[in-house]
Amino acid sequence: MDVPLKRVAIIGAGLAGLSAASKLAEAGINVILFEAAPQLGGRARKVVWKGQSLDNGQHILLGAYQQTLQLMASVGVLEKNGLLRLPLALHMHESFSLKAKNLPAPLHLLFGLLSAKGLSWLERFAAIRFFVWLKTKRFKLSKDETLLSLLKRKNQPARLIKCLWEPLCLAALNTPIATASAQTYLNVLRDSFNQNKTDSDLLLPKVDLSALLSEPIAEHIKKHGGKIAVNSAVSHIEKTTNGFILNMAGKEATEFSHVVIATSPHHLHAITSQLDIATNTAFDYQPIYTVYIQYQSHIKLPNVMTGFTQGIAQWGFDRGQLCGQVGLISVIISAEGVHQTLSQQALADAVIEELKAAFPYLPSPEWHKVIAEKRATFACTADLKRPAQQTRIKNLYLAGDYTEGDYPATIEGAIRSGLSAAQLVMQS
Numbered sequence: 210m211d212v213p214l215k216r217v218a219i220i221g222a223g224l225a226g227l228s229a230a231s232k233l234a235e236a237g238i239n240v241i242l243f244e245a246a247p248q249l250g251g252r253a254r255k256v257v258w259k260g261q262s263l264d265n266g267q268h269i270l271l272g273a274y275q276q277t278l279q280l281m282a283s284v285g286v287l288e289k290n291g292l293l294r295l296p297l298a299l300h301m302h303e304s305f306s307l308k309a310k311n312l313p314a315p316l317h318l319l320f321g322l323l324s325a326k327g328l329s330w331l332e333r334f335a336a337i338r339f340f341v342w343l344k345t346k347r348f349k350l351s352k353d354e355t356l357l358s359l360l361k362r363k364n365q366p367a368r369l370i371k372c373l374w375e376p377l378c379l380a381a382l383n384t385p386i387a388t389a390s391a392q393t394y395l396n397v398l399r400d401s402f403n404q405n406k407t408d409s410d411l412l413l414p415k416v417d418l419s420a421l422l423s424e425p426i427a428e429h430i431k432k433h434g435g436k437i438a439v440n441s442a443v444s445h446i447e448k449t450t451n452g453f454i455l456n457m458a459g460k461e462a463t464e465f466s467h468v469v470i471a472t473s474p475h476h477l478h479a480i481t482s483q484l485d486i487a488t489n490t491a492f493d494y495q496p497i498y499t500v501y502i503q504y505q506s507h508i509k510l511p512n513v514m515t516g517f518t519q520g521i522a523q524w525g526f527d528r529g530q531l532c533g534q535v536g537l538i539s540v541i542i543s544a545e546g547v548h549q550t551l552s553q554q555a556l557a558d559a560v561i562e563e564l565k566a567a568f569p570y571l572p573s574p575e576w577h578k579v580i581a582e583k584r585a586t587f588a589c590t591a592d593l594k595r596p597a598q599q600t601r602i603k604n605l606y607l608a609g610d611y612t613e614g615d616y617p618a619t620i621e622g623a624i625r626s627g628l629s630a631a632q633l634v635m636q637s
Protein backbone atom coordinates (compact mmCIF):
# COMPACT_ATOMS: atom_id res chain seq x y z
CA MET A 210 0.00 0.00 0.00
CA ASP A 211 1.27 3.48 -0.85
CA VAL A 212 1.92 5.71 2.14
CA PRO A 213 0.97 9.25 1.11
CA LEU A 214 3.88 11.68 1.47
CA LYS A 215 3.61 14.37 4.09
CA ARG A 216 3.11 17.86 2.71
CA VAL A 217 2.82 20.21 5.65
CA ALA A 218 1.51 23.79 5.73
CA ILE A 219 2.22 26.00 8.70
CA ILE A 220 0.13 29.14 9.04
CA GLY A 221 1.85 32.03 10.83
CA ALA A 222 5.58 32.78 11.04
CA GLY A 223 5.81 33.90 14.64
CA LEU A 224 8.22 31.92 16.79
CA ALA A 225 5.77 29.01 17.15
CA GLY A 226 5.39 28.60 13.36
CA LEU A 227 9.08 29.19 12.68
CA SER A 228 10.20 26.61 15.24
CA ALA A 229 7.71 24.03 13.93
CA ALA A 230 8.86 24.61 10.33
CA SER A 231 12.49 24.43 11.36
CA LYS A 232 12.07 21.06 13.04
CA LEU A 233 10.07 19.60 10.15
CA ALA A 234 12.45 20.88 7.48
CA GLU A 235 15.38 19.45 9.44
CA ALA A 236 13.62 16.07 9.42
CA GLY A 237 13.41 16.26 5.59
CA ILE A 238 9.65 16.84 5.55
CA ASN A 239 8.13 18.96 2.78
CA VAL A 240 7.00 22.10 4.61
CA ILE A 241 5.72 25.54 3.60
CA LEU A 242 5.30 28.38 6.08
CA PHE A 243 2.67 31.02 5.20
CA GLU A 244 2.86 34.44 6.85
CA ALA A 245 0.28 37.19 6.38
CA ALA A 246 2.70 40.05 7.13
CA PRO A 247 5.61 41.13 4.95
CA GLN A 248 7.94 40.40 7.89
CA LEU A 249 8.63 37.26 9.93
CA GLY A 250 8.67 37.05 13.72
CA GLY A 251 5.10 38.00 14.66
CA ARG A 252 5.09 39.60 18.09
CA ALA A 253 8.90 39.41 18.40
CA ARG A 254 10.25 41.46 15.50
CA LYS A 255 12.48 44.33 14.50
CA VAL A 256 11.11 47.84 13.98
CA VAL A 257 13.33 50.40 12.26
CA TRP A 258 12.99 53.95 13.56
CA LYS A 259 15.25 56.92 12.78
CA GLY A 260 17.78 54.54 11.26
CA GLN A 261 18.02 52.43 14.44
CA SER A 262 16.93 48.82 14.82
CA LEU A 263 14.45 48.70 17.67
CA ASP A 264 12.02 45.93 18.60
CA ASN A 265 8.25 45.99 18.73
CA GLY A 266 8.82 45.49 22.46
CA GLN A 267 11.86 45.18 24.67
CA HIS A 268 12.08 41.45 25.48
CA ILE A 269 13.74 39.62 28.38
CA LEU A 270 14.63 35.93 28.23
CA LEU A 271 15.66 33.66 31.08
CA GLY A 272 18.39 31.08 31.48
CA ALA A 273 15.55 28.57 31.97
CA TYR A 274 14.45 29.04 28.32
CA GLN A 275 16.06 25.74 27.34
CA GLN A 276 14.18 25.12 24.10
CA THR A 277 14.86 28.66 22.90
CA LEU A 278 18.57 28.34 23.62
CA GLN A 279 18.72 24.93 21.94
CA LEU A 280 16.88 26.21 18.87
CA MET A 281 19.22 29.20 18.63
CA ALA A 282 22.22 26.89 18.82
CA SER A 283 20.78 24.53 16.21
CA VAL A 284 20.29 27.37 13.71
CA GLY A 285 23.81 28.67 14.31
CA VAL A 286 23.25 31.65 16.63
CA LEU A 287 26.04 31.87 19.19
CA GLU A 288 24.56 32.89 22.52
CA LYS A 289 27.42 35.29 23.25
CA ASN A 290 26.76 37.16 19.99
CA GLY A 291 23.02 37.48 20.54
CA LEU A 292 22.39 37.71 24.26
CA LEU A 293 23.86 39.47 27.26
CA ARG A 294 23.74 36.93 30.10
CA LEU A 295 23.50 38.54 33.54
CA PRO A 296 23.36 36.53 36.78
CA LEU A 297 20.09 37.37 38.51
CA ALA A 298 20.23 40.89 39.94
CA LEU A 299 17.17 43.07 40.53
CA HIS A 300 17.76 46.79 41.02
CA MET A 301 14.38 48.23 41.98
CA HIS A 302 14.91 51.98 42.12
CA GLU A 303 14.45 53.45 45.61
CA SER A 304 12.89 50.28 46.98
CA PHE A 305 15.32 47.38 47.08
CA SER A 306 18.04 45.44 45.31
CA LEU A 307 18.75 41.74 45.23
CA LYS A 308 21.76 39.93 43.85
CA ALA A 309 21.88 36.15 43.54
CA LYS A 310 24.89 34.65 45.31
CA ASN A 311 27.52 32.43 43.76
CA LEU A 312 26.02 29.25 45.27
CA PRO A 313 24.07 26.29 43.87
CA ALA A 314 20.33 26.83 43.29
CA PRO A 315 18.18 27.55 45.22
CA LEU A 316 20.72 28.74 47.81
CA HIS A 317 21.87 31.43 45.39
CA LEU A 318 18.39 32.96 45.67
CA LEU A 319 17.82 32.30 49.38
CA PHE A 320 21.12 33.92 50.39
CA GLY A 321 20.44 36.67 47.84
CA LEU A 322 17.15 37.35 49.62
CA LEU A 323 18.85 37.30 53.03
CA SER A 324 21.31 39.97 51.96
CA ALA A 325 18.85 41.99 49.84
CA LYS A 326 19.10 45.72 50.42
CA GLY A 327 15.97 47.70 51.26
CA LEU A 328 13.90 44.78 52.63
CA SER A 329 13.15 44.50 56.35
CA TRP A 330 14.07 41.24 58.11
CA LEU A 331 10.38 40.44 58.31
CA GLU A 332 10.04 40.82 54.52
CA ARG A 333 13.20 38.77 53.85
CA PHE A 334 12.05 35.92 56.08
CA ALA A 335 8.54 36.03 54.60
CA ALA A 336 9.98 35.67 51.08
CA ILE A 337 12.25 32.80 52.15
CA ARG A 338 9.42 31.08 54.03
CA PHE A 339 7.23 31.32 50.94
CA PHE A 340 9.95 29.88 48.72
CA VAL A 341 10.63 27.00 51.12
CA TRP A 342 6.89 26.25 51.24
CA LEU A 343 6.78 26.21 47.43
CA LYS A 344 9.68 23.79 47.37
CA THR A 345 7.94 21.42 49.78
CA LYS A 346 4.86 21.58 47.52
CA ARG A 347 7.11 21.01 44.46
CA PHE A 348 5.69 24.27 43.09
CA LYS A 349 2.35 22.54 42.49
CA LEU A 350 -0.95 23.85 43.85
CA SER A 351 -3.82 21.42 44.39
CA LYS A 352 -6.04 23.98 42.66
CA ASP A 353 -5.17 27.10 40.67
CA GLU A 354 -6.02 30.49 42.20
CA THR A 355 -5.01 34.09 41.58
CA LEU A 356 -1.49 35.02 42.55
CA LEU A 357 -2.76 37.74 44.88
CA SER A 358 -4.95 35.29 46.80
CA LEU A 359 -2.04 32.85 47.15
CA LEU A 360 0.35 35.57 48.35
CA LYS A 361 -2.20 36.78 50.90
CA ARG A 362 -2.94 33.21 52.00
CA LYS A 363 0.79 32.72 52.59
CA ASN A 364 1.01 35.99 54.59
CA GLN A 365 3.30 37.85 52.25
CA PRO A 366 3.69 41.47 53.45
CA ALA A 367 2.12 44.13 51.19
CA ARG A 368 5.44 45.88 50.55
CA LEU A 369 7.13 42.62 49.52
CA ILE A 370 4.27 41.93 47.10
CA LYS A 371 4.61 45.41 45.62
CA CYS A 372 8.44 45.39 45.34
CA LEU A 373 9.14 41.78 44.42
CA TRP A 374 6.29 39.41 43.60
CA GLU A 375 4.20 41.86 41.54
CA PRO A 376 7.00 43.15 39.26
CA LEU A 377 8.06 39.55 38.61
CA CYS A 378 4.47 38.62 37.78
CA LEU A 379 4.07 41.52 35.35
CA ALA A 380 7.38 40.67 33.68
CA ALA A 381 6.65 36.96 33.40
CA LEU A 382 2.86 36.72 32.93
CA ASN A 383 1.97 40.25 31.73
CA THR A 384 -1.16 39.93 33.85
CA PRO A 385 -2.13 41.84 37.02
CA ILE A 386 -1.60 39.81 40.21
CA ALA A 387 -5.26 40.16 41.12
CA THR A 388 -6.19 37.90 38.18
CA ALA A 389 -2.91 36.12 37.25
CA SER A 390 -2.66 32.34 37.47
CA ALA A 391 -0.67 31.43 40.58
CA GLN A 392 0.16 28.00 39.11
CA THR A 393 1.68 29.42 35.91
CA TYR A 394 3.69 31.88 38.02
CA LEU A 395 4.96 28.98 40.14
CA ASN A 396 5.93 27.08 36.98
CA VAL A 397 8.19 29.98 36.03
CA LEU A 398 9.66 30.19 39.56
CA ARG A 399 10.23 26.41 39.58
CA ASP A 400 12.10 26.44 36.28
CA SER A 401 14.09 29.60 37.04
CA PHE A 402 15.12 29.21 40.65
CA ASN A 403 15.03 25.59 41.64
CA GLN A 404 17.47 23.58 39.53
CA ASN A 405 20.58 25.24 38.11
CA LYS A 406 21.90 28.59 39.23
CA THR A 407 22.13 29.75 35.60
CA ASP A 408 18.39 29.12 35.03
CA SER A 409 17.65 32.43 36.74
CA ASP A 410 20.12 34.37 34.59
CA LEU A 411 18.59 37.26 32.71
CA LEU A 412 19.26 37.05 28.97
CA LEU A 413 18.90 40.42 27.26
CA PRO A 414 18.98 40.63 23.45
CA LYS A 415 22.11 42.43 22.19
CA VAL A 416 20.77 42.48 18.62
CA ASP A 417 17.24 43.09 17.34
CA LEU A 418 14.78 40.21 17.71
CA SER A 419 14.65 39.49 13.98
CA ALA A 420 18.44 39.11 13.82
CA LEU A 421 18.39 37.05 17.02
CA LEU A 422 15.61 34.63 16.12
CA SER A 423 13.36 34.85 13.06
CA GLU A 424 16.01 35.55 10.40
CA PRO A 425 18.45 32.77 11.36
CA ILE A 426 15.58 30.30 11.88
CA ALA A 427 14.18 31.22 8.43
CA GLU A 428 17.62 30.71 6.84
CA HIS A 429 17.82 27.31 8.51
CA ILE A 430 14.39 26.32 7.20
CA LYS A 431 15.35 27.27 3.64
CA LYS A 432 18.73 25.55 3.91
CA HIS A 433 16.86 22.32 4.72
CA GLY A 434 14.50 22.62 1.76
CA GLY A 435 11.53 24.28 3.51
CA LYS A 436 9.72 27.18 1.83
CA ILE A 437 8.51 30.47 3.32
CA ALA A 438 5.82 32.66 1.73
CA VAL A 439 5.32 36.13 3.24
CA ASN A 440 2.37 38.40 2.34
CA SER A 441 0.32 35.20 2.29
CA ALA A 442 -2.71 35.47 4.56
CA VAL A 443 -4.68 32.23 4.73
CA SER A 444 -8.38 33.16 4.71
CA HIS A 445 -9.78 29.72 5.57
CA ILE A 446 -9.06 26.00 5.51
CA GLU A 447 -11.28 23.34 3.91
CA LYS A 448 -11.16 19.65 4.76
CA THR A 449 -10.80 17.23 1.81
CA THR A 450 -10.69 13.44 1.71
CA ASN A 451 -6.90 13.35 1.79
CA GLY A 452 -6.07 16.46 3.71
CA PHE A 453 -6.74 20.18 3.66
CA ILE A 454 -7.05 22.99 1.14
CA LEU A 455 -5.66 26.39 2.13
CA ASN A 456 -7.40 29.39 0.58
CA MET A 457 -5.61 32.71 0.12
CA ALA A 458 -6.92 35.81 -1.64
CA GLY A 459 -5.39 36.13 -5.13
CA LYS A 460 -3.51 32.83 -4.84
CA GLU A 461 -4.25 29.35 -6.09
CA ALA A 462 -5.74 27.06 -3.45
CA THR A 463 -3.28 24.29 -2.55
CA GLU A 464 -3.73 20.90 -0.86
CA PHE A 465 -1.70 19.68 2.11
CA SER A 466 -1.67 16.45 4.11
CA HIS A 467 -1.08 18.20 7.47
CA VAL A 468 -1.66 21.72 8.73
CA VAL A 469 -0.28 23.50 11.80
CA ILE A 470 -2.13 26.72 12.62
CA ALA A 471 0.38 28.94 14.44
CA THR A 472 -1.52 32.22 14.54
CA SER A 473 -2.68 33.91 17.71
CA PRO A 474 -6.12 32.78 18.92
CA HIS A 475 -8.03 35.83 17.66
CA HIS A 476 -7.13 34.84 14.06
CA LEU A 477 -8.02 31.19 14.56
CA HIS A 478 -11.77 31.52 14.39
CA ALA A 479 -11.86 32.94 10.83
CA ILE A 480 -9.32 30.44 9.49
CA THR A 481 -11.18 27.45 10.91
CA SER A 482 -14.74 28.74 10.35
CA GLN A 483 -15.49 25.78 8.02
CA LEU A 484 -14.04 23.16 10.37
CA ASP A 485 -15.45 21.84 13.59
CA ILE A 486 -12.43 22.06 15.88
CA ALA A 487 -14.50 23.09 18.93
CA THR A 488 -11.61 24.96 20.49
CA ASN A 489 -11.84 27.85 22.89
CA THR A 490 -10.57 30.96 21.10
CA ALA A 491 -12.20 33.44 23.47
CA PHE A 492 -9.11 34.74 25.22
CA ASP A 493 -8.68 38.07 26.93
CA TYR A 494 -5.55 40.02 26.10
CA GLN A 495 -3.13 42.29 27.90
CA PRO A 496 -1.09 45.13 26.38
CA ILE A 497 2.62 45.92 26.59
CA TYR A 498 3.88 49.42 25.86
CA THR A 499 7.52 50.16 25.13
CA VAL A 500 8.72 53.77 25.27
CA TYR A 501 12.06 54.41 23.55
CA ILE A 502 13.75 57.62 24.65
CA GLN A 503 16.87 58.94 22.93
CA TYR A 504 19.16 61.13 25.05
CA GLN A 505 22.55 62.56 24.11
CA SER A 506 25.06 59.80 23.45
CA HIS A 507 27.05 60.21 26.69
CA ILE A 508 23.96 59.54 28.87
CA LYS A 509 23.93 56.27 30.82
CA LEU A 510 21.78 54.67 33.51
CA PRO A 511 23.51 53.16 36.56
CA ASN A 512 22.47 49.62 35.53
CA VAL A 513 21.61 47.87 32.26
CA MET A 514 18.18 47.10 33.71
CA THR A 515 16.40 49.05 36.46
CA GLY A 516 12.99 48.33 38.00
CA PHE A 517 10.54 51.03 39.08
CA THR A 518 7.60 50.49 41.40
CA GLN A 519 6.22 53.97 42.10
CA GLY A 520 4.72 55.26 38.83
CA ILE A 521 3.91 54.20 35.28
CA ALA A 522 7.37 52.99 34.18
CA GLN A 523 8.14 49.42 35.25
CA TRP A 524 11.53 48.46 33.79
CA GLY A 525 14.10 50.67 32.10
CA PHE A 526 16.93 49.34 29.90
CA ASP A 527 20.08 51.21 28.94
CA ARG A 528 20.49 50.13 25.31
CA GLY A 529 23.90 51.79 25.14
CA GLN A 530 25.25 49.26 27.66
CA LEU A 531 23.11 46.50 26.16
CA CYS A 532 23.56 46.80 22.42
CA GLY A 533 25.69 49.86 21.70
CA GLN A 534 22.74 52.20 21.02
CA VAL A 535 24.29 54.95 23.11
CA GLY A 536 21.94 57.27 24.95
CA LEU A 537 18.87 55.18 24.08
CA ILE A 538 16.68 54.03 26.98
CA SER A 539 13.75 51.67 26.55
CA VAL A 540 11.03 51.54 29.17
CA ILE A 541 8.50 48.72 29.46
CA ILE A 542 4.99 49.05 30.83
CA SER A 543 3.34 45.64 31.06
CA ALA A 544 -0.34 44.78 31.48
CA GLU A 545 -3.40 47.00 31.73
CA GLY A 546 -3.33 50.28 33.65
CA VAL A 547 -3.90 53.98 33.71
CA HIS A 548 -1.26 54.51 30.99
CA GLN A 549 -3.75 53.15 28.43
CA THR A 550 -5.90 56.25 28.93
CA LEU A 551 -3.05 58.60 27.93
CA SER A 552 -2.14 59.78 24.43
CA GLN A 553 1.26 58.51 23.26
CA GLN A 554 2.71 62.02 23.77
CA ALA A 555 1.30 62.27 27.31
CA LEU A 556 2.57 58.78 28.13
CA ALA A 557 6.07 59.59 26.84
CA ASP A 558 6.06 62.87 28.80
CA ALA A 559 5.04 61.04 31.99
CA VAL A 560 7.76 58.40 31.57
CA ILE A 561 10.41 61.03 30.77
CA GLU A 562 9.40 62.91 33.93
CA GLU A 563 9.60 59.74 36.05
CA LEU A 564 13.07 58.96 34.71
CA LYS A 565 14.17 62.52 35.45
CA ALA A 566 12.84 62.22 39.03
CA ALA A 567 14.80 58.96 39.44
CA PHE A 568 17.98 60.22 37.73
CA PRO A 569 18.05 64.02 38.01
CA TYR A 570 21.13 64.30 35.73
CA LEU A 571 19.04 63.30 32.68
CA PRO A 572 18.70 66.16 30.16
CA SER A 573 15.74 66.67 27.80
CA PRO A 574 15.65 63.86 25.29
CA GLU A 575 16.21 64.27 21.55
CA TRP A 576 13.26 62.11 20.51
CA HIS A 577 10.96 59.39 21.77
CA LYS A 578 8.92 56.61 20.20
CA VAL A 579 6.03 54.76 21.84
CA ILE A 580 5.15 51.28 20.56
CA ALA A 581 1.84 50.02 21.92
CA GLU A 582 1.12 46.33 21.44
CA LYS A 583 -2.49 46.17 22.56
CA ARG A 584 -2.78 42.40 22.27
CA ALA A 585 0.76 41.65 23.36
CA THR A 586 -0.16 38.45 25.20
CA PHE A 587 -3.20 36.50 26.28
CA ALA A 588 -4.25 37.30 29.83
CA CYS A 589 -2.75 34.43 31.82
CA THR A 590 -5.56 34.16 34.36
CA ALA A 591 -6.26 31.54 37.01
CA ASP A 592 -7.90 28.32 35.77
CA LEU A 593 -7.61 29.30 32.10
CA LYS A 594 -8.40 26.43 29.73
CA ARG A 595 -5.83 26.43 26.94
CA PRO A 596 -6.39 24.28 23.82
CA ALA A 597 -4.24 21.22 23.12
CA GLN A 598 -1.93 21.17 20.10
CA GLN A 599 -3.76 18.13 18.74
CA THR A 600 -7.20 19.23 17.48
CA ARG A 601 -10.10 16.83 17.15
CA ILE A 602 -9.45 16.75 13.36
CA LYS A 603 -6.78 14.29 12.31
CA ASN A 604 -3.57 15.93 11.00
CA LEU A 605 -4.68 19.43 12.02
CA TYR A 606 -2.65 20.95 14.87
CA LEU A 607 -2.38 24.21 16.78
CA ALA A 608 0.78 25.96 17.88
CA GLY A 609 1.29 29.30 19.61
CA ASP A 610 2.12 30.68 23.03
CA TYR A 611 -1.55 30.35 24.07
CA THR A 612 -1.81 26.57 23.53
CA GLU A 613 -1.66 24.04 26.34
CA GLY A 614 1.58 24.20 28.28
CA ASP A 615 3.34 25.19 31.46
CA TYR A 616 4.38 28.64 30.38
CA PRO A 617 2.71 32.03 30.04
CA ALA A 618 2.86 33.90 26.70
CA THR A 619 6.60 33.96 26.17
CA ILE A 620 9.16 33.20 23.51
CA GLU A 621 9.87 29.92 25.28
CA GLY A 622 6.15 29.03 25.40
CA ALA A 623 5.77 29.76 21.66
CA ILE A 624 8.85 27.74 20.72
CA ARG A 625 7.87 24.79 22.92
CA SER A 626 4.42 24.72 21.31
CA GLY A 627 5.89 24.83 17.79
CA LEU A 628 8.33 22.01 18.50
CA SER A 629 5.64 19.89 20.07
CA ALA A 630 3.25 20.43 17.11
CA ALA A 631 6.10 19.40 14.77
CA GLN A 632 6.63 16.29 16.87
CA LEU A 633 2.94 15.38 16.50
CA VAL A 634 3.17 15.82 12.71
CA MET A 635 6.23 13.56 12.59
CA GLN A 636 4.53 10.89 14.73
CA SER A 637 1.32 10.87 12.70
Ligand SMILES: Cc1cc2nc3c(=O)[nH]c(=O)nc-3n(C[C@H](O)[C@H](O)[C@H](O)COP(=O)(O)OP(=O)(O)OC[C@H]3O[C@@H](n4cnc5c(N)ncnc54)[C@H](O)[C@@H]3O)c2cc1C
Pocket residue numbers: 220221222223224225226243244245246249250251252253265266267268269270441442443444471472473476480497498499582584585586608609610611618619620621622623
Ligand atom coordinates in the same frame (compact mmCIF):
# COMPACT_ATOMS: atom_id res chain seq x y z
C1 LIG B 1 5.63 44.06 23.40
C2 LIG B 1 5.88 42.63 23.74
C3 LIG B 1 6.80 42.30 24.73
C4 LIG B 1 7.03 40.98 25.05
N1 LIG B 1 7.97 40.67 25.98
C5 LIG B 1 8.34 39.39 26.16
C6 LIG B 1 9.47 39.07 26.97
O1 LIG B 1 10.10 39.94 27.56
N2 LIG B 1 9.82 37.76 27.09
C7 LIG B 1 9.15 36.78 26.43
O2 LIG B 1 9.57 35.62 26.53
N3 LIG B 1 8.06 37.05 25.68
C8 LIG B 1 7.65 38.32 25.53
N4 LIG B 1 6.58 38.63 24.72
C9 LIG B 1 5.75 37.52 24.20
C10 LIG B 1 6.34 36.85 22.96
O3 LIG B 1 6.78 37.81 22.02
C11 LIG B 1 5.24 36.02 22.33
O4 LIG B 1 4.77 35.10 23.31
C12 LIG B 1 5.68 35.22 21.12
O5 LIG B 1 6.40 36.01 20.22
C13 LIG B 1 4.42 34.66 20.45
O6 LIG B 1 4.76 33.89 19.33
P1 LIG B 1 3.64 33.08 18.55
O7 LIG B 1 4.32 32.43 17.40
O8 LIG B 1 2.88 32.23 19.48
O9 LIG B 1 2.58 34.16 18.01
P2 LIG B 1 2.76 35.40 17.03
O10 LIG B 1 4.09 36.01 17.22
O11 LIG B 1 1.57 36.27 17.23
O12 LIG B 1 2.72 34.77 15.56
C14 LIG B 1 1.54 34.56 14.84
C15 LIG B 1 1.82 34.89 13.38
O13 LIG B 1 0.69 34.48 12.60
C16 LIG B 1 0.52 35.41 11.55
N5 LIG B 1 -0.85 35.27 11.04
C17 LIG B 1 -1.99 35.63 11.67
N6 LIG B 1 -3.06 35.33 10.86
C18 LIG B 1 -2.55 34.77 9.73
C19 LIG B 1 -3.16 34.25 8.55
N7 LIG B 1 -4.47 34.25 8.38
N8 LIG B 1 -2.34 33.73 7.60
C20 LIG B 1 -0.99 33.71 7.75
N9 LIG B 1 -0.36 34.21 8.86
C21 LIG B 1 -1.14 34.73 9.84
C22 LIG B 1 0.80 36.75 12.25
O14 LIG B 1 1.07 37.76 11.31
C23 LIG B 1 2.00 36.38 13.12
O15 LIG B 1 3.22 36.61 12.43
C24 LIG B 1 6.30 39.93 24.40
C25 LIG B 1 5.36 40.28 23.42
C26 LIG B 1 5.15 41.59 23.09
C27 LIG B 1 4.15 41.93 22.02
